[in-house]
Amino acid sequence: MRDTELGIHQGNPHLASNTVIHEQPAGDDEFSHTAGGPLEADASTNLAPGATANSPMDLPKAGWIAILKRMYTMWGFHNLGLLGAGVAFFTFLAITPLIGATVMIYGLIGDVETVQRQMEAIIQVVPADAARLIQEQLLGVVTANSGVTGFALAVALFFAIYGGMRAANGMIGALNIINEEHETRGIVTMTLRAAVLTVAAVFIALTGLVSGGVFAWLQTQTAVLLGPGTEFLFKLLAWIASILLGSTGFALIMRYGPDRRPAKWRWLAPGALLATLLWLVISFGFSFYVATVSDYNATYGSLSAVVVFLMWLFLSAYGILAGALLNAEIERQVICDTTCGPERPLGERGAVLADLSEGNLTMEQWLRKTERRAISRHMKKSRIKRDSPATSD
Numbered sequence: 394m395r396d397t398e399l400g401i402h403q404g405n406p407h408l409a410s411n412t413v414i415h416e417q418p419a420g421d422d423e424f425s426h427t428a429g430g431p432l433e434a435d436a437s438t439n440l441a442p443g444a445t446a447n448s449p450m451d452l453p454k455a456g457w458i459a460i461l462k463r464m465y466t467m468w469g470f471h472n473l474g475l476l477g478a479g480v481a482f483f484t485f486l487a488i489t490p491l492i493g494a495t496v497m498i499y500g501l502i503g504d505v506e507t508v509q510r511q512m513e514a515i516i517q518v519v520p521a522d523a524a525r526l527i528q529e530q531l532l533g534v535v536t537a538n539s540g541v542t543g544f545a546l547a548v549a550l551f552f553a554i555y556g557g558m559r560a561a562n563g564m565i566g567a568l569n570i571i572n573e574e575h576e577t578r579g580i581v582t583m584t585l586r587a588a589v590l591t592v593a594a595v596f597i598a599l600t601g602l603v604s605g606g607v608f609a610w611l612q613t614q615t616a617v618l619l620g621p622g623t624e625f626l627f628k629l630l631a632w633i634a635s636i637l638l639g640s641t642g643f644a645l646i647m648r649y650g651p652d653r654r655p656a657k658w659r660w661l662a663p664g665a666l667l668a669t670l671l672w673l674v675i676s677f678g679f680s681f682y683v684a685t686v687s688d689y690n691a692t693y694g695s696l697s698a699v700v701v702f703l704m705w706l707f708l709s710a711y712g713i714l715a716g717a718l719l720n721a722e723i724e725r726q727v728i729c730d731t732t733c734g735p736e737r738p739l740g741e742r743g744a745v746l747a748d749l750s751e752g753n754l755t756m757e758q759w760l761r762k763t764e765r766r767a768i769s770r771h772m773k774k775s776r777i778k779r780d781s782p783a784t785s786d
Contacts, residue, residue: 464718473718479566487560564710594646643665643669644658663723664716664723668717671712672713
């Protein structure tokens with residue numbers, strides 16, 4: 394069978410994921426159209442609810458219901474629990490280097506003891522066992538790097554960021570699956586992308602530390618000058634700033650993580666906000682559960698802190714991937730170009746979900762098309778691996 398019959402294109406690697414395998418009965422027309430073909434013509438006469446929306450704010454209630462239904466289905470189709478477990482494991486391996494990088498960079502412009510006090514306030518959100526584990530790692534990093542300066546500091550910072558890239562790589566892989574993308578970037582590009590995302594995460598953490606210190610100082614000063622009523626106001630402002638900062642960080646990795654043309658910010662906002670809110674709910678809820686309901690010490694003994702920390706990371710990753718899945722299904726619902734740059738027609742946008750028009754399909758039709766795209770991606774991946782030795786000779 395020719396490559397074109399398998400839906401494999403030699404040019405744009407993303408187009409391979411948009412094309413389905415032509416092995417169905419002749420009368421099954423809704424599955425035989427490729428991007429840019431008759432499917433788009435049908436879509437113009439049978440549009441899904443909110444298909445013509447130019448932002449998530451324009452989606453009607455029926456559109457949101459369709460999106461949530463697909464989210465429920467894709468939750469199992471993508472094995473979101475398994476993806477979350479993988480991201481949690483890689484984050485667990487990267488947490489100490491990430492803390493080290495944050496502390497070392499902050500130490501260049503401030504007192505390391507200050508960052509320790511501020512991080513003690515921040516980790517109160519997470520379960521007590523997880524907070525204790527983070528604090529132990531923080532103290533170890535502070536002690537080990539307190540006298541490091543100059544070139545030695547740069548080397549230590551390099552290896553800290555390199556170690557922290559495990560979390561970024563794990564998240565990139567999960568986002569590719571959720572966005573139905575096949576990774577085509579080389580090892581150099583992938584390494585640089587993971588490094589940039591890791592550095593961005595470190596600087597977002599630094600911004601949070603500095604902002605927390607500023608709000609704490611303002612809260613103390615204004616309480617003396619303007620009365621105790623301002624204390625609640627600045628607490629509220631601190632929480633709003635934290636939500637905005639978290640949403641920005643999640644939007645960054647959702648935009649630049651997967652192997653596709655970046656989406657516009659407005660199409661990333663709902664998922665990023667959902668990820669932040671879910672993370673806060675999960676952190677407070679799991680903290681309450683560990684403190685009042687479950688007894689991890691009785692079950693796991695000395696390993697209880699590690700188990701609680703891993704479970705918290707898993708639930709947090711679960712929430713973040715749920716936000717990414719929401720963005721993916723919103724993008725599937727509309728037909729407008731959700732990617733950056735000038736407006737492009739369907740099939741030429743460099744992103745699988747942006748190149749599709751499937752919001753008007755029934756659940757059965759949509760699942761069949763999704764399965765066929767997954768088969769096409771796997772066949773293309775196998776073909777690339779099979780041909781790579783021949784091309785290198």
